[in-house]
Amino acid sequence: MKITKNARAVLERRYLTRDTHGQLTETVEGLFRRVADAIAAADLNYNSAADVLTTADRFYNMMTELDFLPNSPTLMNAGRPLGQLSACFVLPIPDSMEAIFDGVKNAALIHKSGGGTGFSFSRLRMQGASVNSTGGVASGPVSFMKVFNAATEAVKQGGTRRGANMGILRVDHPDIMSFITCKNDKNELTNFNISVGITEAFMKAVESGSPYNLIDPGTQEITGQLDAKEVFDTIVTSAWQTGEPGIIFLDRLNSNNVVPGQGEIEATNPCGEQPLLPYESCNLGSINLVNHLKLENGCYVLDTDKLAKTIHDAVHFLDNVIDANVYPLDEIERVTKLTRKIGLGVMGFADMLLKLGIPYNSHEGVALGGRIMEMVNTIGHEASMELAEIRGAFPLFEESIFKEGKPLRNATVTTIAPNGTLSIIAGVSSGIEPVFAYAYIRNVMDNTHLIEINETLKARLTDENLYSDQIMEEVAEHGTLADSSALPEALKKVFVCAHDVSPSWHVKMQAEFQKHTDNAVSKTVNFSNTATKQDVAEVYQLAYSLGCKGTTIYRDGSRDGQVLNIGKVN
Numbered sequence: 001m002k003i004t005k006n007a008r009a010v011l012e013r014r015y016l017t018r019d020t021h022g023q024l025t026e027t028v029e030g031l032f033r034r035v036a037d038a039i040a041a042a043d044l045n046y047n048s049a050a051d052v053l054t055t056a057d058r059f060y061n062m063m064t065e066l067d068f069l070p071n072s073p074t075l076m077n078a079g080r081p082l083g084q085l086s087a088c089f090v091l092p093i094p095d096s097m098e099a100i101f102d103g104v105k106n107a108a109l110i111h112k113s114g115g116g117t118g119f120s121f122s123r124l125r126m127q128g129a130s131v132n133s134t135g136g137v138a139s140g141p142v143s144f145m146k147v148f149n150a151a152t153e154a155v156k157q158g159g160t161r162r163g164a165n166m167g168i169l170r171v172d173h174p175d176i177m178s179f180i181t182c183k184n185d186k187n188e189l190t191n192f193n194i195s196v197g198i199t200e201a202f203m204k205a206v207e208s209g210s211p212y213n214l215i216d217p218g219t220q221e222i223t224g225q226l227d228a229k230e231v232f233d234t235i236v237t238s239a240w241q242t243g244e245p246g247i248i249f250l251d252r253l254n255s256n257n258v259v260p261g262q263g264e265i266e267a268t269n270p271c272g273e274q275p276l277l278p279y280e281s282c283n284l285g286s287i288n289l290v291n292h293l294k295l296e297n298g299c300y301v302l303d304t305d306k307l308a309k310t311i312h313d314a315v316h317f318l319d320n321v322i323d324a325n326v327y328p329l330d331e332i333e334r335v336t337k338l339t340r341k342i343g344l345g346v347m348g349f350a351d352m353l354l355k356l357g358i359p360y361n362s363h364e365g366v367a368l369g370g371r372i373m374e375m376v377n378t379i380g381h382e383a384s385m386e387l388a389e390i391r392g393a394f395p396l397f398e399e400s401i402f403k404e405g406k407p408l409r410n411a412t413v414t415t416i417a418p419n420g421t422l423s424i425i426a427g428v429s430s431g432i433e434p435v436f437a438y439a440y441i442r443n444v445m446d447n448t449h450l451i452e453i454n455e456t457l458k459a460r461l462t463d464e465n466l467y468s469d470q471i472m473e474e475v476a477e478h479g480t481l482a483d484s485s486a487l488p489e490a491l492k493k494v495f496v497c498a499h500d501v502s503p504s505w506h507v508k509m510q511a512e513f514q515k516h517t518d519n520a521v522s523k524t525v526n527f528s529n530t531a532t533k534q535d536v537a538e539v540y541q542l543a544y545s546l547g548c549k550g551t552t553i554y555r556d557g558s559r560d561g562q563v564l565n566i567g568k569v570n
């Protein structure tokens, strides 16, 4: 199997099985065989005579060729005693002491198994409200988030991966101002991403410059008003300073809620791409687009036949994961199997554009993104319908918004995940992000540093006799090709990095993918260090007007220990 040195390092460090002395007990190929066999075996639930060996080989080849990879917990745990295969969970946080601490316990169990948890804290009473049973006063959502944070710190995912949390608070919760700034101290809530749950009413109030109502989550009474523009500006200032909070558009999540009768969607998984109902979980997987090109008359073109086949196999694989999964709680198993959500997405999109010679920040690039994702979504749904014919529709289909149409096996099929680790394993650009830098240092897990040089650039420069150590050093120092006088303009136009792409192109690309994605799109809009608060505000407005489900921004250098860095290792 052909994988990069970095990929091997990541797999050996956390994914391959070890004995009690810490010695490796499987090879990289052995890992993919273990996963393929465990996931293919789920076919027997539907057909006792299923040709599991052939299916397992298909799954094995799809993974070892790096055409498709399932999310990290599946790679780590399939075919092993822990058996927890999903990346994404949402847990409810009802307003009682027992329920909050049940939530802490359940989150700890999920983290231990490699999953990430999202919570809405919007149901908790505001700071200073009375506590009937004790006559005391409530400490508010942010104080309880700190309890979850401390628990996550202690668990550290039992040696698999660090716990990740998403904390969401509705913009009309009375404690919203302290929530927005709760991560301004960089030592606070380090195991949380936070997002403000934005409503349409709030956005209208921002536009018209009017106040909006704060609502007591218990009584639903109005407790006061805030100036919407001031709150919006506080969100922007905080995000400009620290990268957080992000925003999510709650009404949009709910307009795509497949089973509204089951209640509102209030939260997403940690990186924001997977909105879920309380106790729902979801497993993700990504198709490596770089591997779905073929040469025609010396030029790369999309290999649509291969892509269609991979989509079919990937949907089959991800549906099987739901059955092969060992769930951390009975309630999660019950709720997950009612909708059977899966999240198929893509990675290596930017690398694919480089091979096609299309700039990321161009109408052509955005249009191609839309066409590819439309294909993944359409064929993904067809594959789910074909599965439904054999295996039955997801159990809540008859009460779903799709009930008049053809039965689907999965209430949602597509999601664009960040692919933080999968992209390293596949050796391609992550998700739909532009190439971050053409040579850079990545801080992964426990301060390990990896140096990455973009393979497509290396090959192209070599082809054109432009490759030299001096040029690569310059690129490593700046991250971008833009400053290199030795490189031709035509090449620099295509080989753009995240910081060469203006924030509005980042949002346009996200919005185009969102049009064809059931769930949400993980995307970070990168700003240079010199960007202004107004620049950030404009991006939030653009994300809203172009139909994104949320957005996350990051201004270079605004946080210590950022994951991606431009420059050389000292």
Ligand code: UDP
Pocket (backbone or CB within 6 Å): 070, 071, 072, 073, 087, 088, 089, 114, 115, 116, 117, 161, 162, 163, 164, 269, 270, 271, 272, 273, 284, 417, 418, 419, 420, 421, 422, 423
């Ligand atoms: N996730 C997590 N801990 C981590 C990284 C990711 O719990 O350290 C979860 C989280 O729900 C995130 C999802 O996995 O939104 C997908 O992340 P990513 O695509 O980066 O995971 P990968 O499969 O590449 O490891």
